Amino acid sequence: MAELITYREAVARALAQEMERDETVYFIGEDVAAAGGVFKTTTGLLERFGPRRVRDTPISEEAIIGAAMGAAMNGLRPVAEIMFSDFLATCWDMIANQVAKTRYMTDGQVELPLVIRTANGAGVRFGAQHSQSVENWAMSVPGLKVVAPSTPRDVIELMAASIRDPDPVVFFEHKALFPTKGPVPDGELVGELGKAAIVRSGADLTIVALAAMVPRAVAAAEDLARRGVEATVVDLRCLVPLDTRTLLAACSQTGRVFTVEENPRLCGWGAEVASIVMEEAFFDLDQPVIRITTDHIPLPSADCLEDATIPSVSRIVEVVEKTLD
Amino acid sequence: MAELITYREAVARALAQEMERDETVYFIGEDVAAAGGVFKTTTGLLERFGPRRVRDTPISEEAIIGAAMGAAMNGLRPVAEIMFSDFLATCWDMIANQVAKTRYMTDGQVELPLVIRTANGAGVRFGAQHSQSVENWAMSVPGLKVVAPSTPRDVIELMAASIRDPDPVVFFEHKALFPTKGPVPDGELVGELGKAAIVRSGADLTIVALAAMVPRAVAAAEDLARRGVEATVVDLRCLVPLDTRTLLAACSQTGRVFTVEENPRLCGWGAEVASIVMEEAFFDLDQPVIRITTDHIPLPSADCLEDATIPSVSRIVEVVEKTLD
Amino acid sequence: MPTSTEGTTHGRGEADLDQRIDLYRMMVEARVFEELAYRMFVAGLVKGTSHLAIGQEAIAAAFAAAMRPDDLTFCTYRGHNHTLLRGAPPSRLMAELFGRGSGICGGKGGSMHLTDASAGAMGSYAIVGAHMPIAVGAAWAAMERGTGQTAVCFFGDGATNIGAFHEALNMAAVWSVPAVFVCENNQYMEYTPIRSVTAVENPAADRAQAYGLDSVLVDGNDADEMFHTARSAIDKARAGGGPSLIEASTYRHGGHSRADPGTYRPDDEVADWKARDPIPAYRERLLAAGVEAQRLAEIEAAVDRTMHEAVEEAKAAPLPPTSAIGTNLWADGGSAWRN
Amino acid sequence: MPTSTEGTTHGRGEADLDQRIDLYRMMVEARVFEELAYRMFVAGLVKGTSHLAIGQEAIAAAFAAAMRPDDLTFCTYRGHNHTLLRGAPPSRLMAELFGRGSGICGGKGGSMHLTDASAGAMGSYAIVGAHMPIAVGAAWAAMERGTGQTAVCFFGDGATNIGAFHEALNMAAVWSVPAVFVCENNQYMEYTPIRSVTAVENPAADRAQAYGLDSVLVDGNDADEMFHTARSAIDKARAGGGPSLIEASTYRHGGHSRADPGTYRPDDEVADWKARDPIPAYRERLLAAGVEAQRLAEIEAAVDRTMHEAVEEAKAAPLPPTSAIGTNLWADGGSAWRN
Numbered sequence A, B: 001m002a003e004l005i006t007y008r009e010a011v012a013r014a015l016a017q018e019m020e021r022d023e024t025v026y027f028i029g030e031d032v033a034a035a036g037g038v039f040k041t042t043t044g045l046l047e048r049f050g051p052r053r054v055r056d057t058p059i060s061e062e063a064i065i066g067a068a069m070g071a072a073m074n075g076l077r078p079v080a081e082i083m084f085s086d087f088l089a090t091c092w093d094m095i096a097n098q099v100a101k102t103r104y105m106t107d108g109q110v111e112l113p114l115v116i117r118t119a120n121g122a123g124v125r126f127g128a129q130h131s132q133s134v135e136n137w138a139m140s141v142p143g144l145k146v147v148a149p150s151t152p153r154d155v156i157e158l159m160a161a162s163i164r165d166p167d168p169v170v171f172f173e174h175k176a177l178f179p180t181k182g183p184v185p186d187g188e189l190v191g192e193l194g195k196a197a198i199v200r201s202g203a204d205l206t207i208v209a210l211a212a213m214v215p216r217a218v219a220a221a222e223d224l225a226r227r228g229v230e231a232t233v234v235d236l237r238c239l240v241p242l243d244t245r246t247l248l249a250a251c252s253q254t255g256r257v258f259t260v261e262e263n264p265r266l267c268g269w270g271a272e273v274a275s276i277v278m279e280e281a282f283f284d285l286d287q288p289v290i291r292i293t294t295d296h297i298p299l300p301s302a303d304c305l306e307d308a309t310i311p312s313v314s315r316i317v318e319v320v321e322k323t324l325d
Numbered sequence C, D: 001m002p003t004s005t006e007g008t009t010h011g012r013g014e015a016d017l018d019q020r021i022d023l024y025r026m027m028v029e030a031r032v033f034e035e036l037a038y039r040m041f042v043a044g045l046v047k048g049t050s051h052l053a054i055g056q057e058a059i060a061a062a063f064a065a066a067m068r069p070d071d072l073t074f075c076t077y078r079g080h081n082h083t084l085l086r087g088a089p090p091s092r093l094m095a096e097l098f099g100r101g102s103g104i105c106g107g108k109g110g111s112m113h114l115t116d117a118s119a120g121a122m123g124s125y126a127i128v129g130a131h132m133p134i135a136v137g138a139a140w141a142a143m144e145r146g147t148g149q150t151a152v153c154f155f156g157d158g159a160t161n162i163g164a165f166h167e168a169l170n171m172a173a174v175w176s177v178p179a180v181f182v183c184e185n186n187q188y189m190e191y192t193p194i195r196s197v198t199a200v201e202n203p204a205a206d207r208a209q210a211y212g213l214d215s216v217l218v219d220g221n222d223a224d225e226m227f228h229t230a231r232s233a234i235d236k237a238r239a240g241g242g243p244s245l246i247e248a249s250t251y252r253h254g255g256h257s258r259a260d261p262g263t264y265r266p267d268d269e270v271a272d273w274k275a276r277d278p279i280p281a282y283r284e285r286l287l288a289a290g291v292e293a294q295r296l297a298e299i300e301a302a303v304d305r306t307m308h309e310a311v312e313e314a315k316a317a318p319l320p321p322t323s324a325i326g327t328n329l330w331a332d333g334g335s336a337w338r339n
């Protein structure tokens, strides 16, 4: 039987499932142990697995990632939390230059089974330094796997898959989704990286979305359905590996493709997806791929401004409808 | 009259021109003063402008960018060197979260006239941590202007424009171009940011390139010309602001567009350019935009492997020809 | 550094008493402003988050009093008091917390990014440690331009373990810039006691020698001691004596942010520190020094009035227009990335 | 820490003499390997760049001798000697410098990224300071898994001013991991004297207290002193005594990298340090200790032979196949980012 749990609860459940299964899984981060995380996503782990496997760190992001990397080289499977994805910038060298490149530079001598968890995205009025969507930063660096789930079930299944994966994974949890609920079956759950989900099927157009933009894309699709337009919604779930099979099939079928991206416009994941789709399904398309993105600006903190900056259900519907007539 | 100087000499000449003109222009970086820079791009500046305005720093990239930012807030126009663009990762927070966002977050109260110079790109067998092309990192962050010249003259004109620009500019100099020569007229030179150059005109197809890929695109175009195919070559020169007018005009005219990118494939500047061109010139295109990029891997150091990874003249020609028949 | 502040305040004469009364007023301003901000938060008017410094006012007041108008302040997301006491208008500060168009940053910054460049409040930075190198640069420019300005940089105990702290202090010392680095050691990061993640007992003071600086540890809840410390460090910097690193021990009465009840702190610890609240203690001291209760009561009433008016003004302020989204990314006033 | 090494080496008996002869052999191996590497560079066979540690061999040799086979070494782009002396095959090291397929990293790493995981040489890192937190993690894992391993991390004087140094040492101390941090202070960054950009005289030793560690300053050109220092720090770490920070003063005889003639260094300074070359000095000491010249000559000849053979092997090695570009990004052996 399946119960309804929150995206927030799913994080702790996923970590607990894997730490229970494999004693080499360790978890470190700022305020993650005694406090259970500033987003309360890791509540109970300290009590259950003790202060050695669940450890509070200093405010030292480079040391957090470095420690995870070194530990992964020497027999642990660390999960490291970077509290807000904006702070990936403070340890970007460790992630983009060390973690991502070491297996390749050593021609496979060094294995790095580690997961970097981070709270990504906007919607909570934290302003420009605590609200970014930076999954495209990770996507642009060869050697990183990139995951960004949109449902509690995907959080568990993809976190388990990420922890079991022998390669480094950057796992983006979306702040705005923490309170959202979804059904989750009992028992051990393990998913597979690199598989997109067809969340909704419709013959008229295809909306490709990620993380918090998925529920918005679905809401827009339902709105459009009421107007007689049927949309397919693809939840990419992983940016690397990218499920181009599912993506291209869904796009070719409808010939009308839209991306809905929370990242600022330039060089977002949607630019890559649009380029791939147009290059490989060019003659199946009735119109160019249209990207619906956050404006190319830092995020303003005022609620009314933040709401107007990120793609909204109504903006998605508007853009789609404009192309239909 | 114009003389031939190297891209390397152009850097020092540009800095000298601006430091001569404006005493608030200061220059800092590692080994830039007494040693004249590890690439010898700043030779003579210490002797000419003295140890206060040309200053060696500790190996502290965050402090280098932070110092430049704080100084820009308080009346100087600093130029900060980050020796290799790979090291932008070690101060990415200062660049992407502080420098890029501060004017916007303060609603225009704080002006940041500063230039971050860095040696970008491959071709010198330095391996994965000293050879990256990361101009797309900067392009993806709102609030940064992004420049990457391909000729000595552009180095001078765009450096002068960058130093005089009231906004932060990340200025990518290409390692492999330092020894290359080009004609440079006498006297003060000042260019304009956000203007692409049509390096070559041809009716059959358009190749869009940047920095070290420009000479390769031109060589490929000449090779193609010998086979009766005439290519237009666009040198973007700036990624932000992006000269979409010139770009779209050049692409619409030929209907066949190729990008040549040194950055790894995913989310490169070419993905953005391809998406824009396909979205805005879709019905002028005879075929999808095709991106010719470095593979999506860290750069190997062995010369034969590095050469085979980065787009070469022959690979450009091959890819183009395949689409013609 | 002075251990007994009476020693330093005596012999400074009447002017000092006025200065001390001013210090008191500033502490009360910060306290009332933040208490109202908290109430507005509970009332749902303050959006996002907010980090109060209630209990830490003596540090902000002392430095604001010791600084010259053209000196530059760099602080953190816990920066309401620093920004206010440098002279930012309370109504526009409150409006910024409310996300209104009249906010000090037009609603784009929010509680964590208060900036009033015209008052020398050069920003609240929300990424731990990042503003420390920036303060070095501002001080460096002051030195090179000979403006006589100093830069004062406030940061928390937790910031002492991040790389930017190390890089900034080394560069500041090597370049001998006129900067004062002030660690407001309130004993905790967000929820984690600083002791549990730091290799030394005094996270800033015990590291001063690593930068060739004197180790300065002061009672951050004693406004007189703070003022004296601030003044000597600023004077030293202005005189070309180079940077200082000051650790001021203090405590925040509430949680880390609005989301935090602060339950991880032992009750008696909280009680002890609340008993050392800098404001009533200073009030007593002023009365003992012969200031009339009447005068202090008038100050309190005036501050209360001003701050309540500020709140009303902020409540009445309009939301920013949606068009504001596209303004002030660039110096040309816009945000275009293409032609 | 010992100031006189004779004191420590006496009384260790015959076994020690053998150990010391071994130390000598290792220093000679490193020296001959790097001299050949330099010649191959001039001959155009070594691609890219290379950073020689000629003059610094005593440090690498002493630690390699003091480490257990399963201990882990982390070093910098100036890491030929550390990688070689942990046991990496010289022919495959040289092949890596040549960019050959038989190179220790298949030609993908190059001079700055030598790694031989099977020998515990966990990598040469080309971004200053980055490997220090990584070494903390490796030591932390050893502690948690109870393997008894230690991690030894070598870095330069210039690395002491970057943030990662600070973060790594604080975390190492707080978690009390079995790690030894060794600053090879060769007095210069690339071309800039470390003194000119550092707030303290001894960039590492003068900062040890900031992490609650002992200040350890040793003569990096004295192999006996280095060995003793290395052994005590490693023993301490292995015994659960936590990390150490060691500053070893030394000098590189040549420039920073192949591109650098090193002209920025005063001639007499270079001459003084060359007079303190660790290898001839140690040879004298061994002879004085009664080792027969014959025995040392045989060692030198053998090393010379091995290294020249290594060069010939490397010269004969094939280039990597172009297909290697796409291998070993992921654990599945490939580099696919899509299905």
Ligand SMILES: Cc1ncc(C[n+]2csc(CCOP(=O)(O)OP(=O)(O)O)c2C)c(N)n1
Pocket: A030, A059, A061, A083, A087, A090, C078, C126, C127, C128, C129, C155, C156, C157, C158, C159, C160, C162, C186, C188, C189, C190, C256
């Ligand atoms: C680089 C970075 N890491 C983590 C955070 C999240 N964070 C915000 S405040 C805080 C605690 C800071 O503690 P301290 O420096 O003592 O300042 P205080 O909040 O006590 O004033 C943390 C970890 C951040 N903003 N920046």
Ligand SMILES: Cc1ncc(C[n+]2csc(CCOP(=O)(O)OP(=O)(O)O)c2C)c(N)n1
Pocket: B030, B059, B061, B083, B087, B090, D076, D078, D126, D127, D128, D129, D155, D156, D157, D158, D159, D160, D162, D186, D188, D189, D190, D256
């Ligand atoms: C973060 C970073 N900044 C700059 C460089 C460029 N660089 C390479 S070696 C070097 C000097 C390092 O000096 P030191 O730490 O003393 O080591 P040494 O070369 O003397 O062994 C510099 C600045 C780098 N590799 N990484």
Ligand SMILES: [Mg+2]
Pocket: C156, C157, C158, C184, C185, C186, C187, C188, C189
């Ligand atoms: Mg604190």
Ligand SMILES: [Mg+2]
Pocket: D156, D157, D158, D184, D185, D186, D187, D188, D189
């Ligand atoms: Mg050195």
